[in-house]
Amino acid sequence: MTTLYDTGPAAEGQLHALVIGVDHYPYCGRTTRLEPPWRDFARAVSPLNCAVPSALAVVDWLRRHLSDRVHPVGSIELLLSAQQEQQVEGCDVERATMANVQTAFDRWYDRCDRNPDDVALLFFCGHGLRLGSEDVLLLEDFGADRHRVFDNAIDFRETYYGMRMAKAGIQCFLLDACRNTPEDLAGRAKACATALKHASPSLESRDAPIVYSALQGSRAPAPDGSPTRFTEAAIQALEGGSADHTVPGWPVTTDLLHFGINRLLGWGEKPDGRQFAAHGGQAFGGTIHALDVPMVPFRFGCDPHAALPHAYLHLANPERKFARPPAEIVWRGAAPADSYSLRAEFAAQGYAGEPATVMLLPPYKDSLLKVTPA
Structure with a gap:
């Protein structure tokens, strides 16, 4: 397993992170075994070269804030899929297959279910798509089973609602993936992807913002060999770009997270055009972490x-x-x-x-x- 960091239970609130980066899709591309109508879509799922650097950049930020004065980092789960095996600090990192992601998610969920003062943070970077009302996140072994095409993809909507049952009072979801509907799949109502946690029948509200790297129906830019703009903007926002200057202590709050990311995405020269982040979920202004001075x-x-x-x-x-x-x-x-x-x-x-x-x-x-x- 790839639990990079785990302090164990604590009386005070902590931040627990699940970080996933998927560059390698061995069952897609020109050699896919999927049948129509999935074949053309799977052939268009090309390898990436930005998801692993993006995930590692988020982990680096987390490790630099282990001792945050409001929510010290309590645990980090990391899964990476690249063509070559990945190591972090001498540890082999598990690949982002459905089996590994489900197991890591369960560990992460259990930690997020300890204390209402905790913060749950999920970051995903890789291929994604939108079918009907579902945002679908593709894992490394997407397309491995030609009979159950989306078994190895995450139904994020169902997973998000399933997180309602966790005690963590703040839950933040950063999704760096495309949200367009491929032409070959237009008209399909849903993907029947896998929920990492089944939705709760409870409609209890919670402080749980979602920030997407792309608007609904749009693609997310994918640079070559470096973290994405969205990842860099998200880290800058957490570093202070989303800090509230109207109250003491410079808190980085859930209601300003999307605002800060979007402003930072639009700052500076972007020769290939402006990128817009989208937001979803609910944000009530809870403090993710705080700074001395940003x-x-x-x-x-x-x-x-x-x-x-x-x-x-x-x-x-x-x-x-x-x-x-x-x-x-x-x-x-x-x-x-x-x-x-x-x-x-x-x-x-x-x-x-x-x-x-x-x-x-x-x-x-x-x-x-x-x-x-x-």
Whole structure:
């Protein structure tokens, strides 16, 4: 089994994580044994090269926050499917087959069913699709059984409702997968995929946001060999991009999680277009974790831009000072959330400008310093 970390039961609330990354789909592609109408769809399920790096990035974030002051990490379950076997800290990582995922889910669920102060976190990155009202997540052995095509795929909707029975008071689900309906499967009402936990008849509400990397009916971008944009934005949001600056303690809250991720997805130059995250479930504003002071990414330039190659930029307050020498590109960096003075100095006498007060608050700050020809 691949339980990377487990502190055992604790009196205080903990965060328990289940992390799944699937790049390798050996029963799909051109050699699939599935019959029509599944064959064309399975042939289009190509290997990925971003799911394992994305899952490992999430695990790295979790390990850096083992001692969080609100919800210290209590356990990490990890399953990875790549062409080669994976190791983390010298441990062989189980592959993300249905049997392994079900067993790991059961361990994770049992931990999430101990304490109402706990946080349950599920992250999935891999292939997915939408059939009827179902979001279906494909595991490594999807397509292995030509008679029961979707047995090795997760019915997320049923699983999500099944989690209602767990005691964990906060449950967060981050799904980095496509949500389009393949043309070959259009008109099919449901997939009959596997629920990792059968839904409870209870309609009891809970603080359980879902953040999807794609809108319904859309594909999720899949970079080559690096974590996805969605994963990076989710980690940045958890690092402070979704922190609530209106209350003490900089809590990262469930109601701001989707907002922070979406804002961060839209920040910066994206040559292949804007990505939008979707949200579902219910978010009541519970605290996932808290920070001392979040780091806020920033991007500063000059107006007009022609002044920037001549500007020494300074960002300062009584406690901190940052500076950058002249350059043709905007100043990108990060600084602790706070109020600062932003000013420009010019070696030549071509431009002049007054300092500006900038407030660095999550999720990020963009600002142009107004200068005038001298």
